[in-house]
Amino acid sequence: xxxxxxxxxxxxxxxxxxxRENRIFVDVDKxxxxxxxxxxxxxxxxxxxxxxxxxxxxxxEFEVFYVLYSHQYKVNVIVRTRVDRDNPxxxxxxxxxxxxxxxxxxxTEMFGIKFKGNDESGKPFILENWKEIPPLRKDxxxxxxxxxxxxxxxxxxxxx
Amino acid sequence: MSxxxxxxxxxxxxxxxxxxxxxxxxxxxxxxSAKGDPGxxxxxxxxxxxxxYYIQNLALIPRICVPEPDINxxxxxxxxxxLMGVEIPERAKYIRTIVLELAxxxxxxxxxxxxxxxxGLYTLIQWSVGDRxxxxxxxSEICGARVYHMYIWPGGVRRxxxxxxxxxxLDYVKYMRNRLIDYDNLFFKNVLFRHRTKGVAVVTKExxxxxxxxxxxxxxxxxxxxxxxxxxxAAYEYLDFEIPTLTDGDxxxxxxxxxxxxxxxxNLIEQAIKKMPKKGPVWAKMPNPLKWNVPKGEAYAKVESAxxxxxxxxxxxxxxxxxRVAVRGASHTHMxxxxxxxxxxxxxxxxxxxxxxxxxxxxxxxx
Numbered sequence: 001x002x003x004x005x006x007x008x009x010x011x012x013x014x015x016x017x018x019x020r021e022n023r024i025f026v027d028v029d030k031x032x033x034x035x036x037x038x039x040x041x042x043x044x045x046x047x048x049x050x051x052x053x054x055x056x057x058x059x060x061e062f063e064v065f066y067v068l069y070s071h072q073y074k075v076n077v078i079v080r081t082r083v084d085r086d087n088p089x090x091x092x093x094x095x096x097x098x099x100x101x102x103x104x105x106x107x108t109e110m111f112g113i114k115f116k117g118n119d120e121s122g123k124p125f126i127l128e129n130w131k132e133i134p135p136l137r138k139d140x141x142x143x144x145x146x147x148x149x150x151x152x153x154x155x156x157x158x159x160x
Numbered sequence: 161m162s163x164x165x166x167x168x169x170x171x172x173x174x175x176x177x178x179x180x181x182x183x184x185x186x187x188x189x190x191x192x193s194a195k196g197d198p199g200x201x202x203x204x205x206x207x208x209x210x211x212x213y214y215i216q217n218l219a220l221i222p223r224i225c226v227p228e229p230d231i232n233x234x235x236x237x238x239x240x241x242x243l244m245g246v247e248i249p250e251r252a253k254y255i256r257t258i259v260l261e262l263a264x265x266x267x268x269x270x271x272x273x274x275x276x277x278x279x280g281l282y283t284l285i286q287w288s289v290g291d292r293x294x295x296x297x298x299x300s301e302i303c304g305a306r307v308y309h310m311y312i313w314p315g316g317v318r319r320x321x322x323x324x325x326x327x328x329x330l331d332y333v334k335y336m337r338n339r340l341i342d343y344d345n346l347f348f349k350n351v352l353f354r355h356r357t358k359g360v361a362v363v364t365k366e367x368x369x370x371x372x373x374x375x376x377x378x379x380x381x382x383x384x385x386x387x388x389x390x391x392x393x394a395a396y397e398y399l400d401f402e403i404p405t406l407t408d409g410d411x412x413x414x415x416x417x418x419x420x421x422x423x424x425x426x427n428l429i430e431q432a433i434k435k436m437p438k439k440g441p442v443w444a445k446m447p448n449p450l451k452w453n454v455p456k457g458e459a460y461a462k463v464e465s466a467x468x469x470x471x472x473x474x475x476x477x478x479x480x481x482x483x484r485v486a487v488r489g490a491s492h493t494h495m496x497x498x499x500x501x502x503x504x505x506x507x508x509x510x511x512x513x514x515x516x517x518x519x520x521x522x523x524x525x526x527x
Contacts, residue, residue: 047374048372048493049462050471054475065473071383098370101497126199127202135207
């Protein structure tokens with residue numbers, strides 16, 4: 001376990017935090033994330049379990065995270081990067097992890113983060129005819145949306 | 161004139177367990193390309209969870225995977241426990257193991273019926289769905305619900321087992337072992353099953369690793385990767401079991417892996433009941449649900465579902481509601497990265513059973 005932590009620490013410009021056994025968090029700049037993912041894959045982190053995002057609205061940033069797994073070391077590495085909320089564009093990871101293709105498509109739809117090099121980033125995925133801001137952003141008000149788009153049936157009325 | 165034509169599979173189709181659609185392009189009856197079209201089951205669980213207290217979310221999460229809801233409860237509970245630094249009581253660990261393995265048997269029984277159905281063997285579905293119901297009866301005894309249990313929760317399990325429950329589980333184990341002989345004779349040794357599935361939709365070991373496969377798809381290519389062994393949770397570290405593997409990587413191998421997993425689960429249930437402490441608490445005391453603030457931080461908790469790795473990535477900002485919960489269902493990768501590639505070149509008649517052999521669970525994709 002410490003072997004792999006030291007190996008990761010040797011990568012350029014990464015901040016490594018060992019949370020507990022089998023969970024290593026790696027924080028890296030947006031521009032270096034693809035290089036870091038590539039190096040980690042060469043180290044044996046062959047599996048991208050999940051890629052998704054978190055909206056840190058107060059800090060004006062999105063966090064994109066990649067949960068990687070290595071069967072050899074039996075360790076999960078979670079690579080995190082921040083991207084500006086006003087200009088959310090970053091590089092795709094699909095050339096390193098093929099499954100990133102669809103995760104990125106989902107992130108674009110749910111957060112509005114564009115992935116350069118992913119030809120389906122921005123194509124409708126789960127939502128149909130969505131005209132509002134991306135729904136998993138913190139400033140999307142789901143109660144207001146429901147009140148505007150759906151009719152509520154009150155049970156009392158039906159009983160009369 | 162174009163030589164190819166488009167065909168929609170789903171959103172309601174025996175080959176797709178749940179509402180999911182697949183657009184395939186065919187030339188004659190050979191698939192040229194396949195594209196998944198999700199969204200029919202999207203209920204915005206991830207958004208809804210951000211607006212509810214930790215305890216309220218327990219009513220939402222089992223619905224993320226309909227055939228096997230317990231894995232969601234376990235992964236969610238483990239993520240919260242991880243953030244709070246809570247160690248659950250020994251007895252609760254064993255109860256969780258028994259419930260999770262019983263759920264696995266029920267899920268594979270359901271799957272077996274669906275798989276046989278796509279091959280035209282309709283007797284099996286009558287049997288196996290009936291056998292799944294006996295497991296559901298056992299669940300209703302511990303929590304009052306058949307499908308969505310909300311039984312495993314942060315800190316342990318909701319209440320202790322009713323008297324005599326473990327004996328009834330052992331009876332079920334014995335019953336299912338006998339039933340497996342019937343299933344073998346009817347289905348797994350059936351020439352028709354072998355002919356239809358051998359050498360169909362082969363995923364090689366290299367491909368499975370490259371595409372990020374987990375669960376039976378990966379085990380069918382010879383890689384013994386299983387969360388229960390690699391990152392043990394509940395009581396798995398105290399139990400003795402092997403990970404079944406095959407090297408064929410085809411539809412047949414994936415089905416056989418699942419059949420062995422049923423046997424594996426039955427053994428695990430028996431062992432867990434034997435080793436479980438007879439007395440003791442089943443729940444580590446947790447705070448008042450309305451004042452239940454989870455410390456700031458991130459956690460990734462994962463369990464082995466019937467389909468592969470199932471995980472919850474949870475971010476807490478120190479309040480009583482999760483800041484963000486991202487769910488990782490194995491089907492997401494299995495559908496878009498694997499099925500879309502594997503289906504190319506296959507015959508139309510095989511599409512349904514290939515999808516079931518990859519065990520795509522649409523609610524896990526849509527969430």
